[in-house]
Structures are given as C-alpha cells and as structure tokens.
Amino acid sequence: MRQVPFFLNLSCLLLLKDIEILMIxxxxxxRCPIDNTLTYDYKSCDYRSRGYVPDYILTNAELETMxxxxxxxxxxxxxxxxxxxxxxxxxGSSDMVVRAMERLFxxxxxxxEEIDLLICATVTGDMVFPDTANTICDKIGAVNAYGFDINxxxxxxxxxxxxxxxxxxxxxxxxxxxxxxxxxxxxxxxxDRTTCVIFGDGAGVVLLEPDATxxxxxxxxxxxxxxxxxxxxxxAGGSVKPPTIETVLAREHYVYQEGKTVFKYAVKGMVDAVQxxxxxxxxxxxxxxWLVPHQANKRIITSVGEALGFTEDRVMVNIERYxxxxxxxxxxxxxxxxxxxxxxxxxVLTAFGGGFTWGAVLIRWxx
Ligand code: UT7
Numbered sequence: 488m489r490q491v492p493f494f495l496n497l498s499c500l501l502l503l504k505d506i507e508i509l510m511i512x513x514x515x516x517x518r519c520p521i522d523n524t525l526t527y528d529y530k531s532c533d534y535r536s537r538g539y540v541p542d543y544i545l546t547n548a549e550l551e552t553m554x555x556x557x558x559x560x561x562x563x564x565x566x567x568x569x570x571x572x573x574x575x576x577x578x579g580s581s582d583m584v585v586r587a588m589e590r591l592f593x594x595x596x597x598x599x600e601e602i603d604l605l606i607c608a609t610v611t612g613d614m615v616f617p618d619t620a621n622t623i624c625d626k627i628g629a630v631n632a633y634g635f636d637i638n639x640x641x642x643x644x645x646x647x648x649x650x651x652x653x654x655x656x657x658x659x660x661x662x663x664x665x666x667x668x669x670x671x672x673x674x675x676x677x678x679d680r681t682t683c684v685i686f687g688d689g690a691g692v693v694l695l696e697p698d699a700t701x702x703x704x705x706x707x708x709x710x711x712x713x714x715x716x717x718x719x720x721x722x723a724g725g726s727v728k729p730p731t732i733e734t735v736l737a738r739e740h741y742v743y744q745e746g747k748t749v750f751k752y753a754v755k756g757m758v759d760a761v762q763x764x765x766x767x768x769x770x771x772x773x774x775x776x777w778l779v780p781h782q783a784n785k786r787i788i789t790s791v792g793e794a795l796g797f798t799e800d801r802v803m804v805n806i807e808r809y810x811x812x813x814x815x816x817x818x819x820x821x822x823x824x825x826x827x828x829x830x831x832x833x834x835v836l837t838a839f840g841g842g843f844t845w846g847a848v849l850i851r852w853x854x
Contacts, residue, residue, distance in 0.1 A: 536691060536692065536693040536694075536818055536821040536822050536825065537587045537588070537590040537591045537594065537691065537692050537822055538587055538590075538689065538690065538691040538692075538815075538818060538819045538821075538822030538823070539583050539584075539586040539587040539590065539689065539690045539691075540571040540583075540687075540688070540689040540690075540809060540812075540819070541571045541572060541573040541574065541575075541583065541688055541689075542571070543571060543572045543573070543574045544569050544570075544571060544572075545569060545570050545571070545572045545687070546558075546568070546569045547561045547562065547567070547568060547569065547684070550683070550684050553677055553678075553683070554677070554678060554679070554680035554683060554684070555680060556680045556684055561684045564784075564786070565684065565685060565784050565785060565786070565806070565810075566784065566785020566786070566788070566804075566806050566807055567684065567685065567785075567806055567807060567810045567811075568807045568808065569807075569808060569809075569810075570686065570687025570688070570808075570809055570810030570812075571687050571688050571689055571809060572672045572687065572688055573670050573672065573688045579611075579612075579613040579619075579670055579673070580607075580609050580611050580612060580613055580619055580668045580669060580670045580690070581612075581613050581619050581622045581623045581626060581668075582626075583668050583670065583688065583689065583690035583815075584607065584619075584623050584666045584668050584690045584692060585623060585626045585627055586690070587666070587668075587690045587691060587692045588623070588627050588664070588666075588692055589627075591664075591692055591694060592627075595694070597662070597694060599627045599628040599629045599630070599632075600628070600629065600630055600631050601631075601661075601662050602624075602629040602631065602632040602662050602663075602664055603631065603632055603654075603660040603661055603662050603663060604632055604633060604634060604651070604654055604660050604662075604663045604664070605620045605621075605623055605624050605629060605632050605633075605634035605663075605664045605665075605666065606620060606634060606635060606636075606637060606647045606650055606651050606663065606664070606665050606666070607619045607620035607623060607634060607635075607636045607637070607647070607666045607668065608636070608637045608638075608639065608643030608644045608646065608647040608665070608666065608667045608668070608814040609636060609637075609638070609643060609666075609667070609668050609669055609813075609814050610638055610640050610643070610669060610674075610813060610814065610841065611668075611669045611670045611671065611673050611674055611813075612636055615724075618634065618635055618636040619636055619668075620634025620635050620636050620666075621633070621634045621635075623666065629664075632664075637650065639711075639814075639840070639841075639842060639844040640719070640813060640814070640840035640841030640842055640844060641781050641783060641811070641813050641814065641816070641838050641839060641840020641841065641844070642709075642781070642838040642839065642840050642842070642844035642845055642846055643667060643813070643814035643840075643844075644665070644667035644691075644814050644815075644816075644817040644818055644836070644838065645707065645709060645817070645836060645837075645838050645846045645847070645848050646709060646844070646846070647665045647666075647667065647814075648665050648693065648695070648704065648707075648836075648848055649704070649707040649709060649846075649848060650665075651663040651664075651665045651695045652695060652703070652704040652707075654695075655695050655696065655697055658697075661696065661697060662694065662695075662696055663694070663695040663696075664692055664693070664694055664695075665692065665693050665695060665818075666690060666691070666692045666818075667690065667691050667692075667814035667815050667816075667817060667818045667819075668689070668690035668691070668812075668814060668815050669686075669688065669689070669690075669812055669813035669814050669815050670688045671686035671687060671688055671742070671811070671812065671813055672686070672687070672688050674721060674740065674741055674742055675741060675742055676738055676741035676742070678738075679738075679741065681744070681746060682741070682742045682743075682744055684810075685783070685784075685810060685811050686742070686810055686811045686812070686813065687809050687810035687811065687812050688812060688815075689809055689812035689815040689816075689819050690812075690815050690818075690819075691815055691817070691818020691819045691821065691822050692818060693818055693821065698853065700853075701851065702830075702831075702851045702852065702853035703850065703851060703853065704848060704849070704850050705768060705849045705850065705851060706764050706767065706768055706848075706849045707764065707846060707847070707848045707849070708760045708763045708764045708846050708847050709844075709845075709846040710756065710760060710844070710845050710846050711842050711843065711844045711845075712842070712843045713842065713843075714843075715749075715752065715841070715842055715843025715844075716841070716842065716843075717745075718744065718745040718748045718749055718752075718843075719742075719743070719744045719745070719749055719840070719841040719842075719843070720743055720841060721739070721740060721741065721742060721743065722734070722737075722739035722740075722743055723737075723739035723740055724739075724740050749839075749843075750784065750786075750787060752839065752843060753781075753783065753784075753787050753839035753840075753845070754787055754790045754791055754794070756839045756843070756845035757780060757781070757787075757791045757837040757838070757839050757845060757847070758791055758794045758795055760837055760845055760846050760847035761778070761791075761795055761835055761837050761847045762795070763847070764835065764847040764848070764849045765835070765849070768849055770833060770849075772795050772796045772797060773796075774833050775797075775801070775833045775834070775835050776801060776829070776832035776833055776834065776852075777801055777802075777803055777824070777827075777828065777832060777833075777834045777835070778791075778792060778795065778797045778801060778802045778803070778835055778837070779803045779817055779820050779821065779834060779835065779836045779837070780792070780802065780803070780837050780838070781811075781816050781817065781837065781838035781839060781840065782804070782805060782806035782809065782810075782811055782812070782816040782819075782820065783806075783811045783816075783839070783840070784806070784811075785804065785806055785807075788802060788804055788806070791837070803820040803821075803823070803824050804820075805819065805820055805823045813840065816838070817836050817838060828852050828854065829852065829854060830852060830853060830854030831851065831852065831854070832851070832852040833849070833850070833851060833852075834849075834850045834851075834852050835847055835848070835849055835850070836848045836850065
C-alpha cells in the first residue's frame with residue numbers, strides 16, 4: 488500500500504487549488520517505488536548463442552613481416568597463433584553481428600520481427616553515432632525492436648547480458664538479443680607490435696528469453712574504476728580531442744595500452760569478481776563446470792583459473808585461434824564450446840578491460 492505522507496492531510500489540501508493537488512499527487516507517485524508491477528519469477532536463459540568470425544586469417548608468420556616480432560614471442564607471451572580480420576571494404580561491426588544473427592535465425596527458427604530489444608556491446612561501432620544496435624535491427628529486419636549500444640570494452644558483453652536479463656526479469660520484454668562484437672583491426676596501429684599482435688575481429692550473439700524453470704542468468708557482479716582509463720584508451724577522436732590532421736599524424740586514433748599494468752589489475756579483478764558472485768550464491772569453484780574468461784592473454788587466463796582452483800579442462804580457451812576480440816570473446820567462447828555445455832551446468836563468465844571495467848556473471852545453463 489502506498490502511504491499518504493503526514494503533511495498531505497485535509498487542512499493542507501483545502502488551501503490548494505485542484506491543479507496543485509494533482510501536481511503534488513503526480514510528483515509523489517513518481518517518487519514512490521512501484522512495487523506491484525515487477526515480476527521477479529523469471530530468469531533469462533541464454534541457451535541459443537551463435538558466433539561469427541571473418542574468413543581472413545592473420546597469422547603470427549604474417550605479422551613477422553609487418554613488425555619486429557616472432558611467432559615464438561607472440562605465442563609464449565599471449566597464447567595467440569592467429570586472429571581473424573574483416574577485410575571486406577565498407578563492412579563494419581554490424582555486418583559481423585548480422586552474420587551471427589543469420590545463424591541464429593536459421594538454426595532456431597527465431598523470426599526477426601519477434602525480437603523486442605537488441606543490445607550491442609562494442610567499442611568499434613560502425614560510426615561514432617548513431618548506435619550500431621539500431622543499424623543491426625535495420626539490416627536484419629527486426630522491425631519491432633529497438634536497440635542501444637553499451638561501451639564497456641572487454642567487459643561489454645557482461646554489462647550487456649546483465650542489462651538484457653533485467654529487461655526480461657521486469658516482464659516487459661520477451662525476446663532480447665545481446666551481441667558482443669568488435670572490429671579491432673579498425674583501431675589498431677599495425678606498426679605498433681605491442682598491440683597489433685594481440686587483437687582480432689569477431690562477434691557473438693545470445694538470445695535471452697523468460698524461463699521459469701530455474702535456468703538462466705542468476706547473478707552478476709559488475710565493477711568499474713574510471714581511473715583505469717589512463718592505461719587503456721584511444722587518445723583522440725572523442726569530444727576531448729576531436730580528429731585533426733595532427734591527431735592522425737600522431738597516430739592517436741589507435742588502441743593505447745600499458746600492458747603490464749592492465750595485466751596486474753586484470754587477474755585480481757576477475758578473481759575477486761568470480762569469488763564474490765560464487766560466495767553470495769553459496770557456490771564454490773567445485774560446483775562450477777565452466778569458467779569462461781575474457782580471452783586477452785593465455786597467461787592471464789591461466790593465472791585466474793589457478794587462483795580460483797579451476798582445472799584446465801573446466802576453463803574455456805580459444806585465444807589461440809581468434810586473439811582478443813574485445814566484446815566478442817565471451818559469446819565466441821560460448822559458441823565454440825556449445826557441444827560441451829550441458830543442461831544444468833553452472834557457468835561463470837568473467838572479463839576485465841578498458842575503463843577499467845570488470846565483473847562476473849553466473850549462469851545455470853539450460854542446454
Ligand atoms: O583485453 C583488454 C585488457 N588487456 C589485457 O588484459 C592485456 C594485459 N597485458 C598483456 O597481456 C601483456 O602485458 C602484453 C601481451 C600486452 C605484453 O606482454 P608482457 O609480457 O607484459 O611484455 P612487456 O610489455 O613487458 O614487454 C616485454 C618486452 C619488451 O622489450 P624490452 O623492453 O624488454 O626490450 C617489449 O618491447 O617484449 C617486447 N615486446 C615484443 N617483442 C616482440 C612487446 N611486444 C612485442 C612483440 N614482439 N609483439
């Protein structure tokens with residue numbers, strides 16, 4: 488029951504005109520929590536995931552011809568052998584999501600017009616504006632959907648899937664598509680060996696739907712520390728430093744990263760987030776079938792897995808073939824391991840990236 492505040496008694500009301508009473512009631516109504524319209528019986532399940540990587544394979548051997556590096560250095564320091572690059576002229580992140588969506592439509596029978604909302608996690612949207620999500624909706628014919636982008640770098644998919652889950656849990660949306668995509672090749676300096684060997688292009692999508700049988704997205708720990716922006720960013724192209732001839736000549740439209748610092752924070756951030764999400768759901772590492780870590784560096788993945796007590800056979804790894812696809816890594820892992828995911832498996836996604844942003848999402852896999 489919504490209570491009438493003590494000062495809104497009859498004597499007060501007598502002093503006011505009708506219109507003023509209506510305004511006060513309107514303001515009070517907006518400020519009161521509406522406690523009877525939300526339904527929390529739903530979990531949002533994500534059993535339908537699909538991925539797409541471009542055909543072109545950029546190998547370590549080819550990178551050896553471009554910068555002063557070796558296959559041995561790249562593989563031992565990062566675990567990467569090759570990555571995919573979207574080479575087609577005039578194609579961007581939206582086009583990779585469209586390809587992943589085509590697989591989702593073909594293989595699940597989902598129709599574009601059934602989608603209510605599309606959330607796109609990316610730092611390499613097709614344009615600075617408009618958002619890429621609505622471009623994707625247009626390209627796939629999702630005429631009843633609206634969309635928006637989430638910019639949380641490598642943690643973008645975690646932020647987006649948790650946001651999508653809340654739209655489902657609210658009872659207002661029935662089919663929410665969450666995409667994680669990046670065309671990192673569009674913001675890499677292929678003369679900078681410290682960054683260009685690490686990243687690649689790729690996309691993944693999941694469909695979230697209501698589920699009342701105990702499966703789906705259980706919980707999420709999402710974190711951010713804006714001070715981390717100093718260690719991983721793009722220097723120019725935003726409103727602080729718009730593009731000029733000087734910024735282009737200074738090569739400031741590319742990824743800048745202080746790798747060692749990011750490495751240190753990444754391991755701690757992911758370990759803490761996973762521990763926290765498990766503890767508050769009364770689970771231990773032993774209960775979890777799959778750890779799905781962001782694919783930034785095989786050494787980071789190993790450190791996180793070991794610190795948490797996961798054996799290697801319970802940690803998803805595909806960095807060797809794709810490199811770091813930023814918002815694409817987590818859905819691409821789910822897609823790659825789709826045949827090994829079984830109904831009822833506890834799965835924990837975790838990521839760390841630019842912002843800094845990081846977190847962990849706990850899922851009970853529906854199958
Ligand atoms: O996904 C977003 C979050 N990002 C991350 O989580 C990335 C975290 N950081 C990393 O993964 C690692 O720090 C890197 C892979 C980026 C770098 O590995 P590192 O072991 O930290 O190397 P370093 O930066 O300390 O460099 C060691 C040496 C340097 O040479 P000197 O100064 O010792 O002579 C670098 O110049 O390795 C050199 N180096 C390379 N050598 C050959 C750096 N890049 C290369 C390269 N090939 N590609």
